[in-house]
Amino acid sequence: MGLIGILLGLGLLIWFAYRGWSVLLLAPLSALIAALLSNEPLLANWTQTFMGSAxxxxxxxxxxxxxxxLFGKLMEDSGSVxxxxxxxTEKLGAERAILAVVLAGAIVTYGGVSLFVALFVLAPMAEALFRVADIPRRLMPPAIALGTFTFTMMAxxxxxxxxxAIPMPFFGTTPFAAPGLGIIASLIMLGFGLWWLSRAEASARRAGEGFDGIGPDLHAVVTDPVLRERATVTREFDPAEIEHGHLSVERPSIALAALPLVLVIVVNLLMSFVILPRLDFSFLAEPRWGGVTFSGVSGVWSVAVALIVAILAxxxxxxxxxxxxxxxxxxxxxASVLPIFSVASLVGFGAVVAALPAFALVxxxxxxxxxxxxxxxxVATNILAALTGSASGGLTIALDALGATYLQRAGELGIDPALLHRVAVMSAGTLDSLPHSGAVVTLLAVCGVTPKQSYLDIVMVAIVGAIVALVAVIALGSVAGSF
Known part of the structure; x- marks a missing residue:
């Protein structure tokens, strides 16, 4: 009965979340159903296990x-994105419209701009470019996905x-874990994606297919409550806040617009390898600080300081x-509140499931x-990301339940934790792009297309290309180790 309870709880969570029910309600309810069928105490699982992990x-x-x-909203309202x-658009022009969209998305997301902020800026830009270049609207979502969902998020x-950031406390790594493998993976994803999109564009031109359709009402997209519930378990920005604030009609120069993005990467690098390692953090072992190790917090601190510097700039x-x-x-x-609690609720559900006796079978x-x-x-991370429709949720559930075991086994086999980090992040970013993913649903909505029109191309650039890169990283890491 315990295994049936786990499957039933997970099934209910997926079923109702896909229909727009709040994960804040679904996750504890599903966890309690799993605990009930396992004959485990309900209130203790809710208040201690679920809430403790969340x-x-x-x-x-x-x-x-x-x-x-906060950084994403400031970059949007200042006109920087x-x-x-x-x-x-100006430099590459309509003749290289797909490349312009991909690179624009890659630059802003690698620089720390939230995905949903990028989507609501890139979609109108892509529409204008594709209209002039007479490229089918259905190729807008895969082009945006390639630049924002893939290598800049996970490689x-x-x-x-x-x-x-999520694997860092589990493995004691930095945001720059396995940099050589990450660059190779990025080149594979980018190269494969551009090849596929170039092939799709050429095929459309041969068939006489040009730009079509009328752009969506972005206000309706932003205010759609079902889309909002799906989206907030996917990324760290609540789409409902897109229209709040005040968007500047004046644009900064490209140098000023890009400077904060550069600062994110540079400060992150300096904090990770120069500044923090030279400071004495032995006090963290004291009970008042939770007895944590420096490696368990340094990665999060590096990213946080980098974002603070970029925000101030x-x-x-x-x-x-x-x-x-x-x-x-x-x-x-x-914009950060609903996403953090939505993902935390998924993590709480995973903690209850992992604590049940039947989970030993899994x-x-x-x-x-x-x-x-x-x-x-x-495999474990891919399955959980696919089921939850959330890369961050699936990754945290996997590492909460099995991270210590993987770290121990890696140590026994001489595998660098940095390699575990990169494999885990890339695995979370592959099957999280299934049709029920909030990011995919939002992307299709802001581009004004249906899954039937665009989803195959999204699969190729965001899932197939990512899996090819993941296989390459595992193969190279198994032979040459982390680099």
Missing amino acids: ASFVGQFFPLFLLGA TAIAEFM LPGTPAIQN TIAINRRRLPKLRETMDAGAN RDWVLSIGGGPLVSLA
């Missing part, structure tokens, strides 16, 4: 959710994406373009998968 996730990662959403998109060294550079600064900052802060099956801990970790 609170731990909030305690570890809320600073990054808050700072990431639009300035970068317009610069790429490029130092990416401030929350998915890249964005405000200083664009103060004149941010006349309603308080409204913008309020919107950014508010754990033993996952750990028995051939190919060693790298393959096992990749």
Whole structure:
């Protein structure tokens, strides 16, 4: 009955979440159903196991959710994201429209701008470019997905994406874990995606298919409650806050617009390898600080400081373009709240399931998968990300339940924790792009297309290309180790 309870609870969570029910309600209810059928105490599982794990996730990662959403909103309202998109459009032109959209998305998301902020800026830009170039509207979503969902989220060294931060406390790694492998994976994803989109564009031209359709009502997209519930378990920005604040009609120069993005990467690098390692953090072992190790917090601290510096720089550079600064900052802060608690609720559900006696069967099956801990970790994370429709939720559930075991096995086999980190992050970012993913649903909505029109191309650039890169990283890491 215990295993049936786990499957039933998970099934109910997926079924109702897909229909727009709040995960804040579904996750504890599903956890309690699993506990009930396992004959486990309900209230203890809710208040101690579920809430304890959810609170731990909030305690570890809320600073990054808050700072990431705030930075994204400031970059949007100051006109910086639009300035970068317009610069790429001007330099590459309509004849390279797909490349312009991909690179614009990659630049802003690698620099720390939240995905949903990027989507609502990139979609109108892509529409204008594709109209002039006479490229079918259905290719807009895969082009945007390639630049925002894939290598900048899970492979490029130092990416401030929350998915890249989650493994750090578990493995004692930095945002720059396995940089060489990350760069190789990024090139594979980018190259494969551009090849597929170029092939799709050529096929459309041969068939005489050009730009079509009328753009969506972005206000309706932003205010859609079902879409909002799906989206907030996917990324760290609540789409409902997109229209709040005050968008500047004036744009900064490209140099000023890009400077905060550069600062995120540079400060992150300096904090990770130069500044923090030279300071004495032995006091962290004291009970008042939770007895944590420096490696368990240094990665999160590096990203947090980098985002703080970038936020301050964005405000200083664009103060004149941010006349309603308080409204913008309020919107950014508010945008982080529902996502952090939605993902934390998924994590709480996973903690209850992992604590049930029947979970031992699931754990033993996952750990028995051939190919060693790298393959096992990749399979487990992919499955959980696919089921929850959330890269961050699936990744945290997997590491909460099995992270210590994977770290132990890796140590026994001489596998660098940095390699575990990169494999885990890339695994979370593959099957999280299934049709029920909030990011996919939002992307299709802002582009004004249906899954039937665009989803196959999204699969190719965001899932197939990512899996090819993941296989390459596992193969290279197994032979040459982490580099």
